[in-house]
Amino acid sequence: MRKKYGLFRFLYKLYFGIIYIGIGLLMYPLMFLLIRGDKGIERGIQMKRIWSRILCALVFVRTNVKFEEDLPTDKAYIFCPNHTSYLDIVLMYVIISHNIAFLGKSEILKWPIIGLFFKRGVDIPVYRDSKVKASDCLIPAREELLKGRSLVIFPEGKIPDHAPKLAPFKRGAFSLAMETGIPIVPITFYNNWRLFSDHTDLFGPAKPGTAKVKVHKPLYPKDFKDYVSLQEKTFSIIENELKKYENQR
Numbered sequence: 001m002r003k004k005y006g007l008f009r010f011l012y013k014l015y016f017g018i019i020y021i022g023i024g025l026l027m028y029p030l031m032f033l034l035i036r037g038d039k040g041i042e043r044g045i046q047m048k049r050i051w052s053r054i055l056c057a058l059v060f061v062r063t064n065v066k067f068e069e070d071l072p073t074d075k076a077y078i079f080c081p082n083h084t085s086y087l088d089i090v091l092m093y094v095i096i097s098h099n100i101a102f103l104g105k106s107e108i109l110k111w112p113i114i115g116l117f118f119k120r121g122v123d124i125p126v127y128r129d130s131k132v133k134a135s136d137c138l139i140p141a142r143e144e145l146l147k148g149r150s151l152v153i154f155p156e157g158k159i160p161d162h163a164p165k166l167a168p169f170k171r172g173a174f175s176l177a178m179e180t181g182i183p184i185v186p187i188t189f190y191n192n193w194r195l196f197s198d199h200t201d202l203f204g205p206a207k208p209g210t211a212k213v214k215v216h217k218p219l220y221p222k223d224f225k226d227y228v229s230l231q232e233k234t235f236s237i238i239e240n241e242l243k244k245y246e247n248q249r
Helices: 002-034 040-058 087-095 106-110 114-119 131-136 138-146 172-180 227-248
Strands: 061-067 078-081 100-105 124-126 150-152 184-189 209-215
Touching: 002 040, 040 061, 040 087, 061 087, 078 087, 078 172, 087 100, 087 209, 100 138, 124 138, 138 150, 138 172, 172 184, 172 227, 184 227
Parallel strands: 061 209, 078 150, 078 184, 100 124, 100 150
Antiparallel strands: 184 209
8 A cells, every 4th residue: 555655646646747847938039038127026926927827837736825914915925834845936927916025945946947937036945055155145135125026035045854843943034023113914824835845855745635724924124123023923923833733634
């Protein structure tokens, strides 16, 4: 039975990868053209949103999302989800309707198709090999926030080896919030790691299903004395939500 499950997971991940790349290749010429010009960023986000919705439909992943509070799309937020799966990135475009930019590792610049968005300013690369360069990425991030654009920052900075248990949060998102006054919105992805685990683990958890998500109330920087207290509050909200979910299973 375990071998059958392993084979199914492998085949599903293979199918997922083929669909992901296939959609990207089909859309690439249009993406390349539309991302140019003054409205390139806005059109790029819409293309990624379309890509994500088609992908979820074809790999049979649905979403069950609970918003604790309405979040007007004309206001900027810093969305901080826990990171347990590459599915997290895809689903952010499905559940969030705001004009968003991702802060992502600079290695993505070398990726085919996806790297195009980072090179064209749709998203912002983070150079993790240098503390100076890593700090420099906060400059364009701050500028985008002040223009009214929202950011998506995974505060763990990576998918932890022990996901869904949280890794320590990095300070970037919370420093930006304190500097700009833009609220942090914690997001809990409950079970994405069960739907699609690390793609390099070919026989790891992977299956169609419903991604369960909670978008928490915004945390306003003015209510916190410093970035550390804001960081700790965000961590505790997501951690407690994950524990509650596991205890109810």
